[in-house]
Amino acid sequence: MSPTGTGPTLLLAPRINETGLQLRTAAGRRGLRACTAASWRAPRELAGARVHLYGGPLFADAVGRELGVAPLDPAEGWLAALPRELTRRRVELTTLAEARGRSGPAFVKAPADKHFTARVYRDGRGLPGPELLDGGTPVLVSEVLRFEAEFRLFVLDGAVRAASRYALGGELSIAATGSDAPELSAFASDVLAAATGSAALPSAVVVDLGRTERGWAVVEANAAWASGGYACDPDAVLDVVLRAAGPLTELSPADRPFLRPLPEVVG
Template sequence: MPSLICSSRYTIDSQILRKAAQQLGWETLRLDGKRIPDWFDPPDNDFAFFYTAPHVFDIGKQLNRKMLGCNPDWAVNLPQELLRRELRQTTLADALANIQDHFVKHAVSKAFPAAVYNQQSLADATSSIHPSSLVHIGEPVNWTHEYRCFVANRKVMTVSPYVYDGVIVTDYDSFPTVPDSEISTVRAFAESVLEHPNVDCPDAFVLDVGKIAGRGWAVVECNECWASGIYACDPAIVLQTLLCGNADSATMQSSTWDFAQHYSLACPGITE
């Protein structure tokens, strides 16, 4: 029987996932602190985490698990037919010296809001962030629709809109009604990304895709499945994806998708 381990952040997503896990008969644990309690006796070694970095790395280490996720430059190295826009990775220091009305986001974290910035507004937004931090710089585009896809073993497991007709979904009780034909289109495009011969990926992650006005369907970004909002995705299927989002430290054969290493590279100086 698997175990779901949640952080102390009492979010709607964590409540939904914990309820789904309990209905499936899973063990559930919501941590209040940084240590796995001595009394916790998991029934087996199948763990699903719903936790944010960097705290999750220490929790995983206590259970001999490594968290999986895409490397910082995964999105920027995608073939152009999957991006449909200019996108590159650089340091925050370089971005501060060279941007002018560009879209900028942190390469792996939510350290500052992803938005269109000029030099001054970016400096204001990132005043407390290390200049060697990795960021993505892109041309501003108009995303009309955006969808979250939970992926496991290169298969789209469950899908939900999170931006529709340019409006961000904020109320979990009033998701937009999306035609089945569009969901099929989203799945087909996401699967084309996962099947592309020049695209590699971890066993589980979140692939966000969307429609750019005047250009078509494209990859928005990648995220860690164990730290991403689920929106209207099927929580039971999300839980199955989370089981694939970590690996046994003793048997993990490659560090390619070791997200702790990627986070350390992209977020210098961040330990809490």
């Protein structure tokens, strides 16, 4: 394909998933060019084009800088910065080295990239050792909380554009929001209203919320350009993805603090 003209192009990672296929179809319906990368290198024919990206962190890191893409990540400490009435549990942003020394069970995850499996660890001894991962790696350590149902929300400019259930009792269960929709919508409004200051979010982002025995709670926030759409409307997901990883030249000042630092790719 040729990058002639000024129209944008949606570039999908080589290992395209179901959401990627849906986004490619949605892009085609609105006359937007879309292509799947043949490898983990930036396609030469897209040099100088207005590129938007959908794929995982490894793909963004491999091609983003060369193609002038600006992927937006929520702040690493976003969940920890929220008030307790929204998280329903203690959440702390710390380092892997500090978490290794903790006793007792906790849910531990890397806030952005999947450096290790996010799950409940009996204690810090089960976390990756220094021979596998640097102790300075940021991690979120959370009090264990059981989510009865979990929902994915694609958010653009502080408004929910699409929502889907993705889990029941910790197991994958994809469906529409159903009877949970009114309470989910009300809680989402509270969460997004609290997204200011240290708890601010990028203009395009995914927020996961869940229902627990303690009430509704925030699960986490994720990069929209690397998140599955589940049963969300693909056209609405596409709107969010296009903003979440678009041309650096079109990045707004408000979103600049959320710009993912992309490495130089040599060779």
